[in-house]
Amino acid sequence: MAIASQPGHLPARARTSTGARRILVNHLATAAAVGSTIIVVAPLVAIFAYLVYKGASSLNLAFFTQIPKPVGEAGGGMANSIIGSGVLLAIASAIGVPMGIASGIYVAEFGRGTRLSNMVRFTADVLNGVPSIVMGIAIYSLIVLPQKHFSALAGGVALGIMMIPTITRTTEEMLLMVPRSVREAALGLGVPNWRSVLSITLRTASPGVITGCMLAFARVAGETAPLLFTALGNQYWSTSINEPIAALPLQIFVYAISPYEEWHRLAWGAALVLIALIVLSVGLVRYVAGRGVLKGAS
Amino acid sequence: MGVSIEVSGLNAWYGSNHTLRDIQLHIPANHATALIGPSGCGKSTFVRCLNRMHETNPVGRVTGTVKIGQVDIYRDISPVEIRRRVGMVFQRPNPFPTMSIYDNVASGLRLNGYRNRKVLDEVVARSLHQAALWDEVKDELKKKSGASLSGGQQQRLCIARALAVDPEVMLMDEPASALDPVSTSKIEDLIFQLKSQYTIVIVTHNMQQAARVAENTGFFLNGRLVEFDSTHKIFTNPRDKRTEDYITGRFG
Numbered sequence: 420m421a422i423a424s425q426p427g428h429l430p431a432r433a434r435t436s437t438g439a440r441r442i443l444v445n446h447l448a449t450a451a452a453v454g455s456t457i458i459v460v461a462p463l464v465a466i467f468a469y470l471v472y473k474g475a476s477s478l479n480l481a482f483f484t485q486i487p488k489p490v491g492e493a494g495g496g497m498a499n500s501i502i503g504s505g506v507l508l509a510i511a512s513a514i515g516v517p518m519g520i521a522s523g524i525y526v527a528e529f530g531r532g533t534r535l536s537n538m539v540r541f542t543a544d545v546l547n548g549v550p551s552i553v554m555g556i557a558i559y560s561l562i563v564l565p566q567k568h569f570s571a572l573a574g575g576v577a578l579g580i581m582m583i584p585t586i587t588r589t590t591e592e593m594l595l596m597v598p599r600s601v602r603e604a605a606l607g608l609g610v611p612n613w614r615s616v617l618s619i620t621l622r623t624a625s626p627g628v629i630t631g632c633m634l635a636f637a638r639v640a641g642e643t644a645p646l647l648f649t650a651l652g653n654q655y656w657s658t659s660i661n662e663p664i665a666a667l668p669l670q671i672f673v674y675a676i677s678p679y680e681e682w683h684r685l686a687w688g689a690a691l692v693l694i695a696l697i698v699l700s701v702g703l704v705r706y707v708a709g710r711g712v713l714k715g716a717s
Numbered sequence: 718m719g720v721s722i723e724v725s726g727l728n729a730w731y732g733s734n735h736t737l738r739d740i741q742l743h744i745p746a747n748h749a750t751a752l753i754g755p756s757g758c759g760k761s762t763f764v765r766c767l768n769r770m771h772e773t774n775p776v777g778r779v780t781g782t783v784k785i786g787q788v789d790i791y792r793d794i795s796p797v798e799i800r801r802r803v804g805m806v807f808q809r810p811n812p813f814p815t816m817s818i819y820d821n822v823a824s825g826l827r828l829n830g831y832r833n834r835k836v837l838d839e840v841v842a843r844s845l846h847q848a849a850l851w852d853e854v855k856d857e858l859k860k861k862s863g864a865s866l867s868g869g870q871q872q873r874l875c876i877a878r879a880l881a882v883d884p885e886v887m888l889m890d891e892p893a894s895a896l897d898p899v900s901t902s903k904i905e906d907l908i909f910q911l912k913s914q915y916t917i918v919i920v921t922h923n924m925q926q927a928a929r930v931a932e933n934t935g936f937f938l939n940g941r942l943v944e945f946d947s948t949h950k951i952f953t954n955p956r957d958k959r960t961e962d963y964i965t966g967r968f969g
Binding site: 598603604605609618622625 | 770773797799801802807809812813814815824825828829875878879882
C-alpha cells in the first residue's frame with residue numbers, strides 16, 4: 420500500500436489515462452461541445468438567412484412610411500403595423516416589467532418561505548404554461564366585451580400579463596443567486612432590510628433581471644394569438660389605445676394566409692422587420708444597461 | 718470614541734442547537750479584544766450577537782443582555798440603528814460587486830439618506846486613509862469596481878466601508894483568514910492603529926495574531942467562554958487546563 424501511493428508507482432488505472440489517450444478524450448469532448456453548439460445555432464442562422472433572402476427585396480421606403488394598399492393595388496407598407504406593435508409592446512412592458520419584478524422581489528425576498536410566496540411562484544409557473552390564445556380569450560371577456568370594442572389597450576394588457584410570469588421567475592432566481600455575504604454587508608452597515616433589498620440585492624442581480632425582461636419582451640413581441648381577440652388589427656392609421664390597432668404579427672398572419680403574391684412578399688418583409696426590431700431593442704437595452712458597468716465588475 | 722461592551726447571561730441558538738451558553742464578559746473601550754477557540758465553539762455567533770446580526774438568520778435566537786456604552790442593544794434600540802454604531806468586517810471580503818470603490822465606501826451613508834457630495838467626498842477619503850488603502854486606489858475611485866481589487870485590498874475596502882459610518886465598535890470575524898501573509902500583516906497594523914479610536918473585537922484562528930494585536934483574549938469552547946484575561950496571561954499562564962491545552966496545540 421505504501422508503495423502504491425508514491426509517485427512513479429501509480430496504480431494501473433491512473434496510468435492508462437495519461438498521454439495519448441487523455442489527449443484523444445480531450446479532443447473528442449471539445450469536438451462534441453463545438454458540434455452541439457453548431458447544431459443549436461444553425462437553425463437560428465438558417466431562419467434569419469431565409470428571412471433576409473425572402474423579405475429583403477420588399478423592404479423600401481414605402482414599406483416603412485405607408486399603410487397597406489387595397490387588394491389589387493401594388494405597393495403600400497407596414498408603417499401602421501410597426502407603430503402598432505410599438506404601442507402594444509409599450510403598454511405590455513409598462514404592465515409586465517414592474518409587476519413581474521415586484522412580484523419576483525416579493526417571492527425571493529420579503530415573502531420567502533411564506534405560503535403566499537409559494538402560491539405566487541406556483542401561479543406564475545401555471546400562467547407561463549397557459550396557451551397564448553387562452554390569454555387572448557380571457558382578456559377578450561375581461562376588457563373587450565365590457566367595453567364593447569376591440570382596442571390596443573386590451574392587446575397590450577394581454578401581452579403584459581404574458582410577460583409577468585417569465586419576469587417574476589427570472590427575477591426570483593437572479594435575486595436568490597446574490598450571495599448571502601453581500602446581503603450581510605448591507606445589513607451590517609445599518610441599512611434597513613427593504614433598502615438593502617432594493618439598492619443592493621436587486622442592483623447586484625440587475626443584469627440577470629434585465630435579461631429576464633428582454634426574454635419576456637422578445638417572446639410577446641412575436642405573439643399573434645392573444646391579439647386576434649383583443650387588438651384585432653387595423654388596415655388604417657391608429658395610435659389611439661381605445662381603437663383596434665395594427666401589429667406586425669397580425670399583419671404577417673393576415674398576409675401570409677391570403678392568396679395574393681404581393682401580400683406574401685410583404686409578409687416576408689414584415690417578418691424580417693419584426694425580428695430586426697426585436698434584436699435592435701434588446702441590443703439597445705443591453706447597451707444602455709451596460710454603459711454604467713465598471714472595470715472589473717463581476 | 719470607542720465604548721465598552723458589557724455582556725451578561727447571553728444565550729444563542731440556531732434552531733434547536735444551543736450555540737452560546739450563558740456568556741458573561743466585559744470588553745473594555747478602545748482596546749482590541751481577541752476571541753479564540755476551535756471551529757464551531759461559538760465565537761463567531763458571539764460577535765454576531767453584538768450587532769444583532771445573529772437574528773437575521775431565520776432560525777437564530779438570542780436571550781440575555783448586551784450593553785454597548787449605555788445602550789441595552791436588545792431592548793433600547795432597533796437592530797438597524799445598532800448596526801450603524803457597531804461596524805462589522807466579515808471573514809470573506811464582501812464588497813458590493815456592482816459598485817465603484819468610491820460608492821462602496823459611501824454606501825453606508827448613502828443608503829441611509831446622506832446626499833451631500835462634499836461630505837461624502839471627505840468621508841470616503843478619510844475612511845480610505847484610515848484603512849491604508851487610499852494610495853493604492855485614489856486614481857480610480859469611481860472607475861474601478863470594488864470587486865476588481867485583490868483580496869487584501871478588498872478586505873481593507875470593507876474596513877473603510879465600515880469605518881465610513883463612524884461606528885463606536887468594530888467587530889471583525891476572522892478578517893485575515895482568507896488573506897496572504899502580507900495582506901494579513903497590513904490588516905493587523907490597521908487594527909493596531911484603529912484601536913485608539915474604536916473598540917475592536919476580533920475573532921481569530923491564528924493565535925499569534927491574537928497575541929500581536931489584542932490586549933485581552935477570550936477562549937471559547939463548546940459555546941462557553943472558558944477564560945477571559947489579558948492576552949499575556951492567557952498565553953503564558955492560563956488558569957484553565959482546557960485553555961492551556963488549546964494554546965499549546967494539544968487539541969483543536
